[in-house]
Amino acid sequence: MANIGFIGLGNMGGPMARNLAKAGHAVTGFDLVQAARDALAGAGGKAVSVAADAIGGAEVIVTMLPAGQHVRQVYGGPEGVIARAAPGTLLIDCSTIDVDTARAVAADAKAKGLSMLDAPVSGGTGGAEAGTLTFMVGGEDQAFARAEPVLKAMGKTVVHAGAAGAGQAAKICNNMILGISMIAVGEAFVLAEKLGLDKQKLFDISSKSSGQCWSMTTYCPVPGPVPTSPANRDYKPGFTADMMLKDLKLAQQAAQAAGAATPLGAAASSLYALFAAQGNGPVDFSGIIKMIRGGS
Numbered sequence: 485m486a487n488i489g490f491i492g493l494g495n496m497g498g499p500m501a502r503n504l505a506k507a508g509h510a511v512t513g514f515d516l517v518q519a520a521r522d523a524l525a526g527a528g529g530k531a532v533s534v535a536a537d538a539i540g541g542a543e544v545i546v547t548m549l550p551a552g553q554h555v556r557q558v559y560g561g562p563e564g565v566i567a568r569a570a571p572g573t574l575l576i577d578c579s580t581i582d583v584d585t586a587r588a589v590a591a592d593a594k595a596k597g598l599s600m601l602d603a604p605v606s607g608g609t610g611g612a613e614a615g616t617l618t619f620m621v622g623g624e625d626q627a628f629a630r631a632e633p634v635l636k637a638m639g640k641t642v643v644h645a646g647a648a649g650a651g652q653a654a655k656i657c658n659n660m661i662l663g664i665s666m667i668a669v670g671e672a673f674v675l676a677e678k679l680g681l682d683k684q685k686l687f688d689i690s691s692k693s694s695g696q697c698w699s700m701t702t703y704c705p706v707p708g709p710v711p712t713s714p715a716n717r718d719y720k721p722g723f724t725a726d727m728m729l730k731d732l733k734l735a736q737q738a739a740q741a742a743g744a745a746t747p748l749g750a751a752a753s754s755l756y757a758l759f760a761a762q763g764n765g766p767v768d769f770s771g772i773i774k775m776i777r778g779g780s
Contacts, residue, residue: 485509489542491535491565492559493520496605497548498614500578500638502527504546507637516539521635528641536679539568544634548578551730552585559589566593572630575600578619580656582627582734584741590623599627602648603635604655609721616640620658647721647754650742663752663769665699673706677777684709705770719771725764729756732761 485508490501493515501524505511511529514537515521521531532538535558539545545565549555555577565575566589567568575593577586577600586602593600601623611617617639621628628644645654672695676686687709691701703711703722714722719722732753739746759772 485539486543488634489538489545490514490524490529490547491538491545492548493517493524494548494550495609495698496612497546497578497610498523500546500548500605500617501529503612503615503638504634505529505714509634509637512538512542536563536568539565540570542569542573542578544574544631545569546576546578547635549581550579552579552581555579555581555585555589560592566596566598569596569598571597574599575629576603576631576634577601578603578605580659580731580734581606581652582698583652583656583738586622586651586652592633599624599630600648601627601631601650603631604651605639606655606658607639609780610722611639620645620654622646622648622653624648653738654732656731656735659728660735660746660749660752662699663728663732664748665697666703666705666770667752667755667772667776669695669697669699670705670770670776673773674685674777697769703770705773714770715773719764719774720767721768722770724765725756725760725767725769725772728769729753729760729765 488504490511490513493501493513498520501511504526512532513524513529514532514535524532547558549558571741573592575598590600601621603619603621604622605617605619607617614692615638618641619635621644632642645651671685683706685706704713705715707715714720735749736753759775764771
């Protein structure tokens with residue numbers, strides 16, 4: 485078992501840190517929100533009110549932060565993770581951020597003799613709670629081997645995607661597929677409604693034929709066919725529209741930088757921006773079907 489410092493105990497980081505504690509790791513966690521710290525303490529972890537106290541003495545430091553700017557702030561500077569971490573500490577950033585920031589921070593860590601991985605996740609808050617997340621990991625082989633047992637305490641699937649930044653590249657490509665496919669599934673169900681085709685019949689057919697995809701079979705955007713999908717609880721989020729929009733914007737930034745043509749990704753980004761602008765940012769991303777149907 486390892487001494488783990490965990491910074492960022494929000495909707496995703498909180499349950500991830502608690503799962504590490506449940507697995508027997510000694511977890512010291514920091515978050516700006518007192519309630520998040522209290523939840524970790526209640527699960528057997530140690531909560532601290534200053535980030536530096538989660539860094540000292542840690543063999544592994546895990547972060548789950550909102551955006552690239554926060555990753556740079558937490559890792560950089562004289563009070564940051566890189567400056568304060570003990571030699572040999574393994575750094576794992578599970579945030580979803582831009583590839584350039586992931587590579588830059590990893591390079592800064594390497595210059596200080598520290599190993600760092602970018603390890604963004606897929607699976608939403610439900611996967612974080614259940615410990616069934618998928619980790620897409622970028623970094624050196626030796627660091628990945630050290631991190632794998634830690635990551636498996638929080639997830640079901642752990643994939644080494646390549647060098648630094650590859651985890652972030654995999655995440656934004658995957659979520660671009662997800663954003664596009666959810667819109668396509670939503671459009672199909674709305675068209676079925678207009679044509680008088682029963683939603684269950686469409687699901688029974690498409691979920692077993694060429695229209696099959698995760699957005700259809702696991703996260704169906706209409707109530708009924710998949711009882712566990714957010715559509716059955718008024719689109720209470722497992723993954724918000726704001727989070728999807730963030731990832732689609734990251735994908736577009738990366739596409740522009742790489743000179744890649746992603747017209748459907750661009751269209752999905754525009755549609756989710758409109759959906760969020762209508763006040764639906766906190767709604768589950770599958771709720772975009774309401775806008776497709778003509779509501780808000």
